[in-house]
Amino acid sequence: MNTRRDFVKKGVAGLVAGTMVSEAASFATPVKEKKEDLFKLAMAGFSFVHFNLDQSLAMMKKTDVHYLCIKDFHLPYASTTEQITAFHEKLKQSDVTGYAVGPIYAKTTQEIDNAFDYAKRIGVKLIVGIPNHEDLPYVDKKVKEYDIRYAIHIHGPGDKLYPNAVTVYNLVKDLDPRIGICFDMGHNARYGNDPIADLEKYQKRIFDIHLKNVTAATKEGTTCELGRGVIDIPMFVKTLRKIKYSGMCSLEYEKDMKDPLAGIAESVGYYRGVCQAS
Numbered sequence: 001m002n003t004r005r006d007f008v009k010k011g012v013a014g015l016v017a018g019t020m021v022s023e024a025a026s027f028a029t030p031v032k033e034k035k036e037d038l039f040k041l042a043m044a045g046f047s048f049v050h051f052n053l054d055q056s057l058a059m060m061k062k063t064d065v066h067y068l069c070i071k072d073f074h075l076p077y078a079s080t081t082e083q084i085t086a087f088h089e090k091l092k093q094s095d096v097t098g099y100a101v102g103p104i105y106a107k108t109t110q111e112i113d114n115a116f117d118y119a120k121r122i123g124v125k126l127i128v129g130i131p132n133h134e135d136l137p138y139v140d141k142k143v144k145e146y147d148i149r150y151a152i153h154i155h156g157p158g159d160k161l162y163p164n165a166v167t168v169y170n171l172v173k174d175l176d177p178r179i180g181i182c183f184d185m186g187h188n189a190r191y192g193n194d195p196i197a198d199l200e201k202y203q204k205r206i207f208d209i210h211l212k213n214v215t216a217a218t219k220e221g222t223t224c225e226l227g228r229g230v231i232d233i234p235m236f237v238k239t240l241r242k243i244k245y246s247g248m249c250s251l252e253y254e255k256d257m258k259d260p261l262a263g264i265a266e267s268v269g270y271y272r273g274v275c276q277a278s
Helices: 003-030 053-063 079-092 109-122 133-146 167-170 185-188 196-199 233-242 260-277
Strands: 040-044 067-070 097-106 128-129 150-153 177-183 206-210 247-250
Touching: 040 260, 053 079, 053 260, 067 247, 079 097, 079 109, 079 128, 097 109, 109 128, 109 133, 109 196, 128 133, 128 206, 133 167, 133 185, 150 167, 150 206, 167 177, 167 196, 177 185, 177 196, 177 260, 185 196, 185 206, 233 260, 247 260
Parallel strands: 040 067, 040 247, 067 097, 097 128, 128 150, 150 177, 177 206, 206 247
Antiparallel strands: none
């Protein structure tokens, strides 16, 4: 009897083990990896306006984001070579790369000179800037001199200089092709324009994207978590792929700015889910 019971126990145990192995194998079936996108997720430095660099990098580490558009409150314009080197080393320790600087307002040609000098000393090839209309020929001269691209930031309704993508495009279309648009899709939508259609229409002049969603396509619309607004993010991602956009999608999170981590994490997770699913 003991021998028979042992046989039955072993048989049942084997059956259970076999089932568990079978189920584990089905869960372990590798998912076919998608081809890596040309565009990458980054953070716009302004998202961290209330935080020092260490705190900002800690949030980027928690959300696994590795590119940063540098703001002057983290690296002042007058920084020395030693300070710039230390800044880059700190970014490197957090596996973060500074890919651009700005937005930088420039009300004079001297401030435009300062912006290009700042970018060159930091070692980036893109400036996000807001110059006066009359100084655009001077910007044209500087991009030729420095071979640094200059992306003009749009700020939606209420901005008399650059409210939307079409405004920037019409002003720069006949200038050096290294002058283009920092496409703040949220502000573009707040103006009442279609950010997806404009992304495709002005693709050749879009050098940087401020990735965000807004609560309404009106002046009253405000930044919200990426998956909760009026912009169709899955369609936006499909359009990025369609046009073969190869720049950064820099998340600019302007809600709960003194306590943004939860919203940043939700937005990053949503974005990555969309990229994986679509």
